[in-house]
Amino acid sequence: GQNIDQPTEMTATEGAIVQINCTYQTSGFNGLFWYQQHAGEAPTFLSYNVLDGLEEKGRFSSFLSRSKGYSYLLLKELQMKDSASYLCAALNQAGTALIFGKGTTLSVSS
Amino acid sequence: NAGVMQNPRHLVRRRGQEARLRCSPMKGHSHVYWYRQLPEEGLKFMVYLQKENIIDESGMPKERFSAEFPKEGPSILRIQQVVRGDSAAYFCASSLGVATDTQYFGPGTRLTVL
Numbered sequence: 001g002q003n004i005d006q007p008t009e010m011t012a013t014e015g016a017i018v019q020i021n022c023t024y025q026t027s028g029f030n031g032l033f034w035y036q037q038h039a040g041e042a043p044t045f046l047s048y049n050v051l052d053g054l055e056e057k058g059r060f061s062s063f064l065s066r067s068k069g070y071s072y073l074l075l076k077e078l079q080m081k082d083s084a085s086y087l088c089a090a091l092n093q094a095g096t097a098l099i100f101g102k103g104t105t106l107s108v109s110s
Numbered sequence: 111n112a113g114v115m116q117n118p119r120h121l122v123r124r125r126g127q128e129a130r131l132r133c134s135p136m137k138g139h140s141h142v143y144w145y146r147q148l149p150e151e152g153l154k155f156m157v158y159l160q161k162e163n164i165i166d167e168s169g170m171p172k173e174r175f176s177a178e179f180p181k182e183g184p185s186i187l188r189i190q191q192v193v194r195g196d197s198a199a200y201f202c203a204s205s206l207g208v209a210t211d212t213q214y215f216g217p218g219t220r221l222t223v224l
Contacts, residue, residue: 041217043153043215045212097166097169100153
């Protein structure tokens with residue numbers, strides 16, 4: 001079976017750093033994606049990891065450990081506009097579909 | 111370069127009617143995916159298509175739902191005899207190559223069944 005787990009909600013303040021964790025169990029592995037989704041809008045691509053380690057892209061970084069079935073998204077210098085849902089998704093074994101977690105709703109306050 | 115286009119953005123149907131959702135992929139993309147998002151639920155994969163071919167429909171309900179991606183024109187997700195449980199946001203995504211390429215999502219169609 002395939003399962004993606006991530007926290008339901010997180011809160012943080014402007015300027016802070018927040019780490020959103022994701023654990024996955026899949027019968028095969030073809031990569032791990034992170035998307036951002038504002039309420040009522042389309043998911044937008046943030047990052048893709050297929051090898052172990054940290055990928056940095058501006059204020060956002062994503063980490064993957066394949067042996068632990070674990071990833072995290074790190075957001076630095078938080079801004080109010082970062083308030084959104086963050087979706088962790090693993091590519092299925094066949095490489096034909098993304099398997100999404102339920103998303104982590106991040107609320108950034110001033 | 112226009113992104114993934116979906117129409118209509120909002121669709122209201124009565125029980126028993128048909129719903130047709132359209133998706134035009136990003137320019138140059140020949141791989142299309144449909145996902146459904148129920149309230150308080152994550153995105154669920156439904157079907158993956160290439161031009162004129164269904165590659166993976168493992169997430170598609172066996173009855174009332176069908177999808178196509180013709181040689182010309184947009185991809186269509188068709189729901190026959192809609193029921194209240196079909197009310198959801200339906201998102202289309204496209205990728206340049208196989209699914210290991212990034213999937214870019216459209217704005218979604220919000221279907222409400224009365």
